[in-house]
Amino acid sequence: MSEAESKPTRLIVLLAFDRSEDGELSPAFEPREMRDEGTAIRTAKEMAQRHVGVIAWSRSADLVMGEFGPPVVLYQHGDVPDLE
Secondary structure (H helix, E strand, C coil), rough: CCHHHCCEEEEEEEEEEEEEECCEECCCCCEEEEECHHHHHHHHHHHHCCCCHHHHECCCCCCCCEEEEECEEEEEECCCCCCC
């Protein structure tokens, strides 16, 4: 596939956080790729009741070239570490 054929895609990711016994923030599960923004936001809002922090974000990605755009927060609630 040439660079001209390389099409950017959009990654939409959901992640929740809990606190360990020593108070450290840690992921409640592996990041989950979501099919669309609406589903990610609805699911994050539901999870916000069960976790100390939840975030859903999106970013453009060219998987062929290995290039990723900056993360855009779709929904955030509670304690969440900074996105890199």
